[in-house]
Amino acid sequence: MAPEFRHARAFDAAEGAGAASDARTGDGAGAASAGSKRASAPSAPVSGSRCHTPELTAGFGADGGGIPDMKANQTVAAVRLENVGSGTCTLKGFPGVDIQDNMKAGHVVSLPRSSKAAAEVTLKPGAYTGFLITLLPADATTSKSQRIEPGMLIVTPPNEKEHIQLKWPFGGEILNQEGATHPGTFVDPIGAG
Template identity: 55%
Template sequence: MSHHTTLRRGRKTVAATVIAAAALTLTACQGGKSDASGTPSAAASAAASGGGTSDSGASNGGSSGGGSSAAQGSSGAGAGQGDSAQGGGRAPQHTGSGAQAGPASARHGATARCTTAGLQAGWGSSGGGVPDMHGDAQQTAAVWLKNTGSSSCTLSGFPGVQIKGTDGKSLDLPRSAQKPAPVTLRPGGTASFTIRLLPSISDGDQKIEPGTVLITPPNQKQHFQLKWPYGGAILDQSGATHPGTYINPIHVP
């Protein structure tokens, strides 16, 4: 009896050991699955975050691209005189606005550019305001452009502006550093732009007394000739780095 009892106890001990070992193995496997399931979750979160960043970057890139393209069109004006000679009475060579015209047309259903023949121009804007030419503070004059055609068209960039003096002198106006944006005009629709100008009332100033102003729409060769209605004189700052008289891009008033 003693021998059989000892043998049974030994078998029970071995069986208990085997069961314990199996339990430990199962626990280890379950722990491994738990760790593995956590890692993909973190990776997916990182991927989603990265995707968001990528989309944001693409969006920002498009904006800046578009911004970087517009800024090129106005870079000469920001410096002062680089593009002023191109502006007056001739088709302005707008690197930025020309580049924008393609994407703008695509966004607006391939809308054609507005032509000088399909536009009408005049002084003023819906905001009103008349420059005071009797002081020496900077003033603003506005010019409107109306689509007289039967279909929509797009304006994008800066117009060319040349002031013709009553004494025969002329002054080509530089562009500001503002970024232009495409403007689509329906038939009968209007857009406008502003001329920031610095009057001169001092006898010792080099100045020009405006008689007429030549307005050339963006990407066009033909111009409008408008009579200057405000009198006075404008300080001639030809060659200045930051002149007080310049043009801003076309916009919707």
């Protein structure tokens, strides 16, 4: 069962397992972090305007889980985005998601999008939403040249240029599917969890 995101609900840093979080350049491991790190203080958006990267923090996990089983045939990781700005803002569309490969210096893989439709999500200050990343882990038969060891996840919110970096805390390796016509690793739109 895929993790569920409860839209426009205030994030409670004391929530249980699966709410692993840290922000901009966070480690993403462990329990939810009450004090997320941001590159700069968020500016006050016009109420209902698009959420901008400085107004968001990110972390791994969601209500009900979202921690991937890197030994499964296919697995899901949940990424959570929280509005830490002072006003209500909206997100709609797909985030840009790149994975930096720990095995090959400088190798970055941009994840393709799923076929799911995107809906607009409105976030009040302190509310969160998220998105899912479906992963195809490498298995014992996967050659070394076809393996990617995720090191850093680079998340760019929809219609933004600035990104948030999350250290990959789950270990494991995924199958390199660059150029695949039906990849098993892909990203869903914001709020489609």
